[in-house]
Every structure is written in C-alpha cells, then in structure tokens.
Amino acid sequence: MTVDSYLPAGMPAPVPSGDDLDLAYWEGTRRGELLVQRCDGCGTWQWGPEWLCHRCQSFDMQWQQIAGNGLIYSWERPWHPVHPALRGMGPYTVVLVEMPLAGKIRMLGNLLGPADQEVVIGAAVEAVFEPHDDADIPYTLVQWRLTN
Amino acid sequence: MSRRSIRGKVAVAGIGETTYYKHGKSPDAEFALALQAILRACEDAGIKPREVDGFASYSNDRSDPSRIAAALGIPDLRFSNMQWGGGGGGVAAAVANGAAAVAAGYADCVVVFRALAQGQFRRFGEAMPDPQVSGDAAYMAPYGVMSPAQKYGMRATRFMHDHGVDHSVLRAIAMASYQHAQSNPRAVMYGRPLDAETYDTSRWIVEPINRLFDCCQENDGAAALILVSAERARDLRQTPAYLLGAAQGSDHRCGAPVMNASNFGSSSFATVAPRLYEMAGVSPGDIDVVQSYENFTTGVMMAVVEHGFCAPAEANEFFTLENLTAPAGRMPLNTSGGNLAECYMHGLGLQLEAVRQIRGQSCNQVPNVKLAMNIAGPMVTPVSSLIMGSEETLS
Numbered sequence: 227m228t229v230d231s232y233l234p235a236g237m238p239a240p241v242p243s244g245d246d247l248d249l250a251y252w253e254g255t256r257r258g259e260l261l262v263q264r265c266d267g268c269g270t271w272q273w274g275p276e277w278l279c280h281r282c283q284s285f286d287m288q289w290q291q292i293a294g295n296g297l298i299y300s301w302e303r304p305w306h307p308v309h310p311a312l313r314g315m316g317p318y319t320v321v322l323v324e325m326p327l328a329g330k331i332r333m334l335g336n337l338l339g340p341a342d343q344e345v346v347i348g349a350a351v352e353a354v355f356e357p358h359d360d361a362d363i364p365y366t367l368v369q370w371r372l373t374n
Numbered sequence: 375m376s377r378r379s380i381r382g383k384v385a386v387a388g389i390g391e392t393t394y395y396k397h398g399k400s401p402d403a404e405f406a407l408a409l410q411a412i413l414r415a416c417e418d419a420g421i422k423p424r425e426v427d428g429f430a431s432y433s434n435d436r437s438d439p440s441r442i443a444a445a446l447g448i449p450d451l452r453f454s455n456m457q458w459g460g461g462g463g464g465v466a467a468a469v470a471n472g473a474a475a476v477a478a479g480y481a482d483c484v485v486v487f488r489a490l491a492q493g494q495f496r497r498f499g500e501a502m503p504d505p506q507v508s509g510d511a512a513y514m515a516p517y518g519v520m521s522p523a524q525k526y527g528m529r530a531t532r533f534m535h536d537h538g539v540d541h542s543v544l545r546a547i548a549m550a551s552y553q554h555a556q557s558n559p560r561a562v563m564y565g566r567p568l569d570a571e572t573y574d575t576s577r578w579i580v581e582p583i584n585r586l587f588d589c590c591q592e593n594d595g596a597a598a599l600i601l602v603s604a605e606r607a608r609d610l611r612q613t614p615a616y617l618l619g620a621a622q623g624s625d626h627r628c629g630a631p632v633m634n635a636s637n638f639g640s641s642s643f644a645t646v647a648p649r650l651y652e653m654a655g656v657s658p659g660d661i662d663v664v665q666s667y668e669n670f671t672t673g674v675m676m677a678v679v680e681h682g683f684c685a686p687a688e689a690n691e692f693f694t695l696e697n698l699t700a701p702a703g704r705m706p707l708n709t710s711g712g713n714l715a716e717c718y719m720h721g722l723g724l725q726l727e728a729v730r731q732i733r734g735q736s737c738n739q740v741p742n743v744k745l746a747m748n749i750a751g752p753m754v755t756p757v758s759s760l761i762m763g764s765e766e767t768l769s
Contacts, residue, residue, distance in 0.1 A: 233516075233517070233518055237515070237516050237518070238504055238505065238506065238507040238511070238515040238516055238520075239505060239506050239507070239516065240506075240507055240508065240512035240513070240515075240516050241506045241507070241508050241512065242508065242512075243508045243509050243512070244508065248512070252512075273631070273632055273634055274510065274513060274630070274631025274632035274634060275631065276631070280627060280630070299532065299638075300528040300529070300531045300532040300535070300638070300639075301528070301531060302524065302527040302528055302531055302580050302581065302582070302583070303578070303580065303581040303582070304518055304519075304523075304524050304527075304579070304580045304581075305577065305578040305579060305580065305581060306523070306577070306578070306579040306580070308499065308500055308520050308521040308524070309518070309520060312518060317578070317581065318518055320517055320518060320519055320524070320528075322528050322532075322633055331634060332632065332633055332634050332638075333513075333632065334513055334514060334517060334519065334632055334633060335517055336517050336518070347531075347532070347535050362505075362506075363506070367516055367517070
C-alpha cells in the first residue's frame with residue numbers, strides 16, 4: 227500500500243550510508259517491504275542497523291522482512307518549523323512505533339491523518355509506503371496509520 | 375587498592391564570563407569572547423594568564439587551545455582535552471577531565487571554557503537544509519525530526535506518560551529560572567519576568583512537551599573557570615569550590631540508532647547519578663542547591679528525578695515554584711536564571727553559578743551552601759554531573 231507525501235516537497239532525502247550498512251533497508255522499502263536486522267547467531271532483533279549483534283557480538287546480521295504492525299510507543303507534534311520546506315505548513319505528527327513481533331524494536335515515522343488528531347500511546351498502527359520516485363535518488367519512506 | 379576518587383583534590387579558583395548577548399548580537403568575534411572570559415577568570419583567581427597550562431572543553435568548541443595558548447603567550451601548554459558528544463552533556467565532564475589532569479599531574483592550572491557566537495555560525499535550533507541525509511538522520515530528518523527539541527521530545531513524552539507528570543512541573547521550572555534572572559544583572563532576561571499566564575499561552579514548539587518558555591535561549595558569549603590543586607586554591611584570593619565527585623556516561627545502548635535506547639523514557643542519568651553520589655560520599659538530601667542544564671524543562675525534570683531528589687510519582691508535588699526558588703525553597707534550582715533566562719552558555723554558566731553559591735556570591739544566594747550539584751545536558755549521551763563542596767565538606 228502506497229500513499230502520497232505527508233510532508234511538503236523539499237524535505238531532506240534519505241540515502242543509504244556510504245558504507246552500505248543500511249542499503250538493504252532502503253532497497254526493501256522501494257519494493258514495499260519492511261526489512262530489519264536479525265542476528266543469525268542468537269536471533270536477536272536489532273534496529274537501527276549496526277554491523278554486529280548487540281547481544282552476542284556476532285557479525286552475522288541478516289535482513290528479515292517483518293509485518294508492519296506496531297504500537298505507538300511515543301509521539302510528538304512539532305509546530306515550530308526548523309526547515310525551510312516546513313515553513314507555513316503548520317503542525318505535523320511524528321510517532322515512535324514499537325514492533326511487538328520483532329523484539330520490540332522501535333521505528334519512526336509520521337502518523338498519517340489530521341494534524342490535530344488525538345494520539346494515544348499504545349494504539350495499534352500499521353506501516354504504509356510513501357514513494358518519492360522523482361527524487362534525484364528515488365527513495366521510499368515508511369509511514370504509519372492507525373489500524374482499523 | 376584504595377578507592378580512587380577526585381574528592382577534595384582539585385578546586386575551582388576562578389570564574390569569568392563575557393557580557394551575555396542574544397544570538398547574533400555580540401560585537402566581538404567568538405574567539406575574542408573566549409579570550410575575554412579566560413582573562414576574567416584569571417583575574418578573578420589572581421592567576422597570571424601565562425600560568426595557565428591546560429584547557430578542557432566540550433561539544434567541539436571552535437576555539438582551539440593551541441591558538442588560545444599562542445594568543446595568550448603561554449610558554450608551556452601541557453594539556454588539551456575535548457569531551458566527546460554534542461550538546462551540553464559534556465559540561466560537567468569537561469570540568470572533571472580538567473580536574474583529573476590536575477590531580478594526575480599532567481597540568482597545574484587548567485581552564486575549562488566554552489565560547490559560542492551562534493550569530494556568527496549555525497544556530498542550534500535551526501536545521502541545516504541538507505538536500506540528502508544518511509545514517510541516523512536518514513530515519514529522522516525526512517519525517518521532520520531535526521532540531522534538539524524534536525529529537526529529545528520523544529523521550530520526554532514517554533517519561534511523562536509513564537509517570538503521569540503534569541505540565542505544571544515544566545511551568546514551575548521555567549518560572550523559577552525567570553524569577554532568579556530578575557535579580558541577576560548579567561541575565562539576558564533581566565527585567566523581563568515571566569508570569570504563569572504568559573507561559574501557559576506561549577506557542578508550542580513541540581507538542582505535548584515544549585512550549586516556547588520550556589526551551590533554552592540561543593546566545594552569544596563565553597564563560598571560563600580555572601582549576602588548580604586544592605592546596606594551591608587555598609592560597610589564592612577566592613574561596614575555593616572543591617570538586618567532591620564527578621561522573622559521566624549513559625546506560626545500556628543509550629546511543630542506539632533510531633531512538634532504540636533500552637531505557638528510553640530517561641534523561642540518561644540512570645547509571646551516572648549513583649556513581650556521582652558514591653564518589654562524592656553524599657546523598658541527594660545533603661545537596662543545598664542544584665544547577666541543572668536546561669536544554670528543555672523536561673530534561674531538567676527528568677534529570678532531577680534521576681538524581682534522586684524525588685520519586686517520579688512525586689514530581690507533580692515536588693516541582694513547584696516555591697520549592698525551586700532561592701533562598702528558602704526545598705531545592706533551589708538554577709539560581710542564576712540558567713540557560714533559560716541568564717544565558718545559554720551551553721551550561722558553563724551553570725557551573726559558574728555553582729561556584730558562586732559555594733563562595734556566597736550569588737545574586738540569589740542560598741544561605742550557608744556547603745554542597746552544590748551541577749547536572750549537564752540531560753537526554754543526550756554521554757551526560758555528566760558533578761558535586762562541588764565548601765572547605766568544611768572535606769573533613
């Protein structure tokens with residue numbers, strides 16, 4: 227499921243890190259797949275990406291596709307625009323989402339919907355994909371919407 | 375092996391600061407501000423500038439110690455130190471690092487300084503309009519999470535949710551700083567009091583935690599303090615403020631990318647504060663006055679709680695204007711006006727204020743201060759904090 231851009235054009239565009247640590251994640255989102263790290267040695271889920279497992283120090287980190295079902299762990303609604311692209315648009319909502327089916331790792335994105343909607347910690351959300359095909363280096367963001 | 379500790383070995387002998395300006399209003403270059411603050415600290419201590427032989431700072435201060443040493447004509451530069459980490463988490467650690475150098479014999483007279491002219495360089499509260507971002511920023515900036523208020527708001531929201539903390543707590547912290555600033559002529563907000571209605575009706579910077587007055591200022595200026603051995607400090611002109619303990623760091627995976635710290639709803643002091651008290655040999659109830667770095671009032675609240683001054687569930691009763699104001703409050707807080715209302719000197723102004731409280735020289739003096747705490751840069755990593763004491767705390 228893909229959606230239109232939540233924030234205005236001109237926001238900073240994500241690119242994979244120069245050492246390719248997170249290349250698989252960004253390639254996955256282009257295909258509409260949510261990939262995160264899981265240790266091949268001990269099964270620990272890990273986010274954000276790192277070269278080794280924080281639990282067992284194994285370097286055998288795999289990329290595993292997960293279902294985009296999570297719970298709102300924290301949230302905020304910036305009103306003051308700190309980037310030129312945000313000036314004049316008003317408040318927007320950001321959620322930190324805990325993934326219960328993937329070791330409770332947390333992922334971040336915007337909560338789609340009206341800017342004045344009530345946000346409840348613990349509410350169920352699901353990932354949707356926001357493609358930016360016209361960017362210099364095309365990318366896709368993962369966004370969140372309340373689960374019906 | 376005896377217990378290793380900095381306790382009682384090093385003292386602050388001098389403090390100095392420039393005029394504090396609103397951002398962009400300094401008539402002097404940032405490097406000149408640094409030199410002015412250092413010279414004033416030397417004068418305060420009664421130390422010749424050429425006796426200084428070491429420098430410590432934090433947050434990638436732009437004023438290079440070798441250039442300072444050349445500018446001041448220092449004959450033998452013996453110690454230069456930069457504390458890792460951005461933000462204000464390194465303030466107390468910079469003092470601790472300088473003190474460690476004195477205690478170890480690397481240097482005899484170390485200046486801890488910070489100079490900022492946000493008008494001449496990038497402002498902290500404004501995002502760089504980089505067209506492309508990678509690493510941790512790639513998971514935040516495209517969603518509009520760029521400034522410190524936005525990066526740390528998530529931690530504060532979660533803490534307040536977990537513990538049922540009211541916004542009245544944040545208002546009390548802001549109003550205490552502004553009230554103290556009204557008797558501090560150095561303060562940028564001197565003559566500009568803050569009442570509850572103005573606070574309550576101020577605009578959101580980041581809902582539901584940061585209104586305008588919950589956020590630090592952005593300023594131009596510089597501050598410096600001078601560390602010497604305890605023995606030498608006793609022969610100088612000012613009452614020594616002895617370092618009793620210091621700690622820095624953060625707990626399990628605090629710096630994990632994309633906000634995956636294990637203890638997320640936290641100011642990062644969970645393991646740091648116990649180490650501080652253990653080294654200093656005191657308890658929260660012994661502390662007479664607290665200077666706690668305000669990046670945001672939420673950070674102050676969380677850091678004070680994590681230093682054991684009240685339980686999280688007691689925060690709504692503990693953080694009142696009456697409790698937080700000098701001279702008679704239960705825990706006088708940020709008695710110079712701090713980063714909110716004196717000057718955002720990246721927290722070093724708060725260190726100078728702790729020294730004034732030990733000396734009995736504050737504009738908002740708490741009676742008979744023996745122990746002063748300083749907490750630096752809540753919510754970042756690494757964070758740091760320290761305890762200073764008067765002569766009688768050494769016995």
